[in-house]
Amino acid sequence: MKRFSYRARSADGAAVHGTIAAESAPAAVRALAAEGKIALHIGEPHSFRLPPMLRLSVGISAEERIAFLHELSALLRAGLPVHEALACLAEGSGDSACGRAVAALHAEVLRGLSLSQAMEMQAESFPKSLIGMVHAGEESGTLDAILQEAAAVLTEAHVLRESVRSALAYPLFLLAATLFSILLMTIFVLPIFAALLHDLGAELPLPTRILLSLSDTTAVHPYLLPALAVGLCSVVVLLLRIPSLRVVVDALLLRIPVIGMFVRFAVWQMILRTLAILLHSGIRLDRALGLARSVAGNRAIAQNLAKMERSLVEGRTFAQVIAHERCLPALLRGMLSAGESAGDLEGLLQHAADYCRRRSGIYAARVEALAEPAMIVVIAAMIFFVVLSVLLPIFDTMDALM
DSSP states (O other): OEEEEEEEEOTTSOEEEEEEEESSHHHHHHHHHHTTOEEEEEEOTTSOOOOGGGOSSOSSOHHHHHHHHHHHHHHHHTTOOHHHHHHHHHHHHTTSHHHHHHHHHHHHHHTTOOHHHHHHTTTTTSOHHHHHHHHHHHHHTOHHHHHHHHHHHHHHHHHHHHHHHHHHHHHHHHHHHHHHHHHHIIIIIHHHHHHHHHHTTOOOOHHHHHHHHHHHHHHHOTTHHHHHHHHHHHHHHHHHTSHHHHHHHHHHHTTSTTHHHHHHHHHHHHHHHHHHHHHHTTOOHHHHHHHHGGGOSOHHHHHHHHHHHHHHHTTOOHHHHHTTOTTSOHHHHHHHHHHHHHTOHHHHHHHHHHHHHHHHHHHHHHHHHHHHHHHHHHHHHHHHHHHHHHHHHHHHHHHHHO
16 A cells, blocks of 8 residues: 555645555545545655656656557547546556556546646646647547547657667767767866976967866866856757747748758648548538647747638638648648649548658658768867867977977
8 A cells, every 4th residue: 555645626626635545546546536536636755756857757658658549549439438448547557657647637537627638737748749639639529530640640750769869879979978088188188288388388279278278167167067058958948938939949940951851741740630630520621720730849830820720711722821831842732732622632631641751751761861970070070179279289389399
């Protein structure tokens, strides 16, 4: 029997918290329900957990998320309501991180929230794009199909992410080893070398002076460089929370060679698949665009979707709306215009999504192929700078002596 901390709401709506003894997180939810309380959060009070920013991973893993979507979709197709399906999954997941997340979803759904709203309260476990797809499925009445499609998309993204990580592992190790070696040489070797050159009366060149300044700063203030790095990262994260700036950054991301095309096709794959499912469910195209906007991970593309939605509401045809949308690749504009003319937009949306999936895979392979050489070039440039800092004063001294 374990003790769990909880936050809950009593029958009169008052917020309560405390601890409760139970075999697992789902059992704790049931025990609170028996007391007339609706669980909002279940946690283990005595287990040591790092702060979120220091954890290697937050929430459930990608594999657990994909398995959860597959299983939930299967249960919904079997005819179970959402709350019963979540109860089954929570019971089967045990006391894992996934089990606690599903138990929290179950508690929120019992409280009267929709599944997408419950997922918003577990933002560390469910990304915004997934929440957007679930919301679209709820609106269209095709939640089981949307969940299955979301699982397929997340599976492809996970495989792609793992392949890129594998490709970058060795170059990143070399980069870390190079930086560490340069730091050691800058702190311990270069000052001795510089003192020797100073005794010989040699004038130090600019690269050597830069490294010596770095060495002196590190020796006097050893925590300054790490603090600056952390501060810079924090500033970047805070700036990216500004919506207008995030749109600009996302737009610039789309302009980066190779990477921008990969992001463009990956985002449109999710949008087009969602649109096809929504149209199949009888949702109007303008409404479907509004719902599909929430699955776009890129703010610039989402902004363009909002403009397209407004144009459709004003009475324009889909072909007219997408004719000048540069965020949509030209071939896709032609495919979708032909689909609308032929009266088979839904089918062409599926074909266009498949095309985007293939193209994103091609560009992902290119990113993977270019990542290692690019990292090696960066490492070579760093080594060249250090070697230049050491050899230049030696050559200058030899010239002076000769």
